[in-house]
Amino acid sequence: QVQLVESGGGLVQAGDSLRLSCAASGRPVNSFTMTWFRQTPGKEREFVAGITWNSGRTNYADAVKGRFTISRDNAKSEVYLQMNSLKPEDTAVYYCALHWKPIVTIPIMPNDYAYWGQGTQVTVSS
Numbered sequence: 001q002v003q004l005v006e007s008g009g010g011l012v013q014a015g016d017s018l019r020l021s022c023a024a025s026g027r028p029v030n031s032f033t034m035t036w037f038r039q040t041p042g043k044e045r046e047f048v049a050g051i052t053w054n055s056g057r058t059n060y061a062d063a064v065k066g067r068f069t070i071s072r073d074n075a076k077s078e079v080y081l082q083m084n085s086l087k088p089e090d091t092a093v094y095y096c097a098l099h100w101k102p103i104v105t106i107p108i109m110p111n112d113y114a115y116w117g118q119g120t121q122v123t124v125s126s
Helices: none
Strands: 003-007 010-013 018-025 034-039 046-051 058-060 068-073 078-083 092-099 113-116 120-125
Touching (some): 003 092, 018 034, 018 092, 034 068, 034 078, 046 068
Parallel strands (some): 010 120
Antiparallel strands (some): 018 078, 034 046, 034 092, 092 113, 092 120
16 A cells, blocks of 8 residues: 655745655555646646656646646655746645556546545645
C-alpha cells in the first residue's frame, strides 16, 4: 500500500508563487507516473501536471502551461509542483496521485490513478 501526503498549500495573492510537495511512503514509487490534480467545489477533479517515472516526459494542462513546473526526486520518493504567477482561478484543493502500473505515459483521467493523497488547499486572492 502507498501513502501520499501533500504539503505546501496556503493563501497567497495573485502573482505569487507556491511550491507543493508530495511525499510517498509504503513502497518504492520510482517506476510509476505521478501527477497533480485539482478540484473545486461542485466540479470534477481535473488534471494539472504529470511526470513519468524517470522525469523523461512531462505534461501540463493548458491552463497552467508556462506557469507550473512538475518535478520529482526518486531518491526521496517525492514529487513537486512549482506554481508561479498564480491566478485566482488556480484556487482549489490540489491532490497528488500515483499510477498503479509502470507505464511511460501520463494519463489525465482521475480513474487511471489508484493512489491519492488527502489534498492541500491553495487559495489565491485577487
